[in-house]
Structures are given as C-alpha cells and as structure tokens.
Amino acid sequence: METVRTRQAAQMNETTRLFQSRAASEDEASSQRPSHNHLYAGALHELLNARKSARTRADLENLAKKYGMDAQKLESLARVVNAPSVDSRLNVKVVDKNADERTIMTAVWVNPPLQTST
Structure with a gap:
C-alpha cells in the first residue's frame, strides 16, 4: 500500500511541476520582453x-x-x-x-x- 501512495505522490509532484513549468512559459510568452x-x-x-x-x-x-x-x-x-x-x-x-x-x-x-x- 505504501508503494502505491509513494507512486501517487511522485505523479502528483510531477504533474505539479508540469503545470508550474507551463504557467511560467505562458507568462514569459505573454510578456513583451x-x-x-x-x-x-x-x-x-x-x-x-x-x-x-x-x-x-x-x-x-x-x-x-x-x-x-x-x-x-x-x-x-x-x-x-x-x-x-x-x-x-x-x-x-x-x-x-x-x-x-x-x-x-x-x-x-x-x-x-x-x-x-x-
């Protein structure tokens, strides 16, 4: 059971990083500079x-x-x-x-x- 939770936590962390990276890219793209x-x-x-x-x-x-x-x-x-x-x-x-x-x-x-x- 602990392995499943660890995997789920790792997937959530990866998903969070992905969204943060996309948000940063969108912010930079919308910037004039x-x-x-x-x-x-x-x-x-x-x-x-x-x-x-x-x-x-x-x-x-x-x-x-x-x-x-x-x-x-x-x-x-x-x-x-x-x-x-x-x-x-x-x-x-x-x-x-x-x-x-x-x-x-x-x-x-x-x-x-x-x-x-x-």
Whole structure:
C-alpha cells in the first residue's frame, strides 16, 4: 500500500511541476520582453548580426547587456548559432538554356573581427 501512495505522490509532484513549468512559459510568452538570457527569434537574429561588427571585447559585453544577455552566454551560443551571411566574392551567376538568370550565393560563417590586446 505504501508503494502505491509513494507512486501517487511522485505523479502528483510531477504533474505539479508540469503545470508550474507551463504557467511560467505562458507568462514569459505573454510578456513583451523575455526574461534574462532569453530572446525572441527576431531579436536573436539582430543580436547575432550586430555581433559581427563588434571590434573589442567591451563591444561584445555592451551588446550582450543591451539585449539582456550574459556575455559568456552570448559567446557560448555564438559557437554553434549564427545569422546568415553571404560572401559576394563567392556568388555565381548561372544562365540556363531559356536565358533565365539566377544567382547562387554561398553562406559563410562570420565571427567578429576582435582586436587583440598587445
């Protein structure tokens, strides 16, 4: 009998955690501004694009702060996620037999050109 009660209590705890998690997600979704270290897709895209122009570590820290992120979290994220960039030197124009022209563009990974301290 004790095992059944223990299982029921565990299921109730799990259900309670599930409802709390859903409520927190709904609260964040209804908010105009996400919580710290959370961004909407559009803001993340803007942040990653702006990151490409950073010249110093201080620029990166200020940028992260502006978007409500920790600089370390931004750098950790930027190791695996980036906004698309196109290298115009790698563009190829193709004309098919109907004289329709199309351009093939190559996406490249761009990291910020940080100045190193000497």
